[in-house]
Amino acid sequence: MTQPLRIALAGLGTVGAGVIRLLETNGALIAARAGRRIEVVAVSARNRSKDRGVDCTRFAWDDDMTALASRDDVDVVVELVGGSDGPALALARKTLSGGKHLVTANKAMIAHHGMELAALADSHGLALKFEAAVAGGIPVLKGLGEGAAANKIERLYGILNGTCNYILTQMESTGADFGGVLKEAQALGYAEADPTFDVEGVDAAHKLAILAALAFGTEVDFGSVDISGISRIRAADIAQADALGHVIRLVGMAEEQLEGGERRLFQRVQPVLVAKSHPLAAVDGPTNAVVAEGNFVGRLLFQGRGAGDGPTASAVVADLIDIARGNNTAPFSLPVGMLEAVAPADPGHRRVRAYMRFTVADRPGVLAEITAAMRDAGVSIESMIQHGRPEDDSLEPVLVAIVSHEGPESAITAALALLEGSPSLAEPPLVMPLLG
Ligand SMILES: NC(=O)c1ccc[n+]([C@@H]2O[C@H](COP(=O)([O-])OP(=O)(O)OC[C@H]3O[C@@H](n4cnc5c(N)ncnc54)[C@H](OP(=O)(O)O)[C@@H]3O)[C@@H](O)[C@H]2O)c1
CATH class of the missing domain: 3.40.50.720 (NAD(P)-binding Rossmann-like Domain)
Structure with a gap:
C-alpha cells in the first residue's frame, strides 16, 4: 500500500x-x-x-x-x-x-x-x-457536484438547520409557543445557549450560499441572501397552517431568474408553509433535507442528519478519502475563474401564494383597511380567518390570517407598504409563502 x-x-x-x-x-x-x-x-x-x-x-x-x-x-x-x-x-x-x-x-x-x-x-x-x-452528514455537495454534474440545476431548496426544524416540529406536536420550545431545545442540547445564528436563519443562509454557488456555478454571495428566521412564529400560525393542510418549515431556496435576458440569482431563507403532501413536510426533528431540480435528472431529494459528531465526521472523512484517492475536484465544481458574479434577482417578479398574518387591534374597520390595501395593490384573497379575541382581555390584539391567490410577490410587498405605520397593526405582518 x-x-x-x-x-x-x-x-x-x-x-x-x-x-x-x-x-x-x-x-x-x-x-x-x-x-x-x-x-x-x-x-x-x-x-x-x-x-x-x-x-x-x-x-x-x-x-x-x-x-x-x-x-x-x-x-x-x-x-x-x-x-x-x-x-x-x-x-x-x-x-x-x-x-x-x-x-x-x-x-x-x-x-x-x-x-x-x-x-x-x-x-x-x-x-x-x-x-x-452543508447539511452535516448528507453528501449533498458531492451529490450535486459529481453525481448530478451533467445537469443544469434549475432550483434548489431545503431544510438546512436542524435546530429550527426541531423547534418547529415540537411546536407542531405540542401546541407550545416558540419561547418554551426553544428553552426545552437548549436544555436537550439541540440549541446553543445563544441561538441567534440558528433561529434567525443565518446558519441556514451560510449553507444556502455555498450550495447555490456550487449548483449554479456562481460566486458565493452570502451578502445577497434575504434572511428571516422563525422567532416570530406563534402556535396560532402552526395551527392555522395545519388547518390549511400545511406545516411550517424554515426553508432556504435558491433559483436562477432571467431578467431582461440577464442571469440573476434569487437566494432566500424564510419560514414557509409546506403542503403536507410535499416531501419536505415529512422532514421532522433535527433532520436536514435538500431538494434539487436538474434539467435531466428531475427532482433529487437528499435527506439525513445535518449535525452531530457521527454524521459530521462521516462527511469530513469522506473528504479525506477523496484526497487520499487523488480526487481533487474544484471546490465549487468549476475552476474559480469560471464562477460567474451574478447580481441578486428582484423577488418582486416571483409568483407566490402567501400566508399573511396580521396582529391587529380588535375594533371596527380594521379588516376593511387590510382588505382595501390588498385590493389596491392587486392582491387577490383566497381565504381569510380572524382568530377570536381571548375572552379575559378585550384589549389584547387579535390575529387575522389571509391566504392570497397566486400572484407577483411585488403586489404583496405593495399591499404591506400601504399598511405600514397603520395604527391598526400591533406589529409588522408575518408573511410566509406556500410551497407545494
Ligand atoms: N457540531 C456539529 O454537529 C457540526 C455540524 C456541521 C458543522 N460543524 C462545524 O464544525 C466546526 C466545529 O464544530 P464543533 O461542534 O466540533 O465545535 P466545538 O465542539 O465547540 O469544538 C471546537 C474546538 O475548537 C477548539 N478551539 C476553539 N478555539 C480555538 C483556538 N483559538 N485555538 C485552538 N483551538 C480552538 C476547541 O478547543 P477546546 O476543546 O480545548 O475548548 C474545540 O476543541 C464548526 O465550524 C461547526 O460549524 C459542526
Missing part, C-alpha cells in the same frame, strides 16, 4: 473527536477504500488536558493551531474550530498558501471567504473540501 495520508486536526470538540473515533473504528475499511491509510499525526485545541473521550496523547500537540500548517509531516489540515474569521481563517490561509490540502466543516468561513480560499487552492493545485459544512 502507498504512503498513508497524514493529517493534522485543529479543533477536538464534537466534530474533531468524532473524526478520531471514526478513523479508529472504521480504519481498515477506510484504508481499503481510500487505497491508503489515513493517519492523524498532530492535533491542536485550546485545552490540552481536557478529557475528550478519545486518546489524544499519541498525537503531536501544537498549542498554536496555525503551526499545524507548517509541519513537514502533514499532508492535510482539517479545520474543526469554527468562526468565519479569527484563528480558523488564519489557519486556512496559511494551510493553502503553504502547500497543504484543507478540509473544513466551517460553513461560516466558506460562506464569507470561500472565494478567496478556493482561489488559493486553485492557484496552488490543492484540494479545498467542505462537505461537512
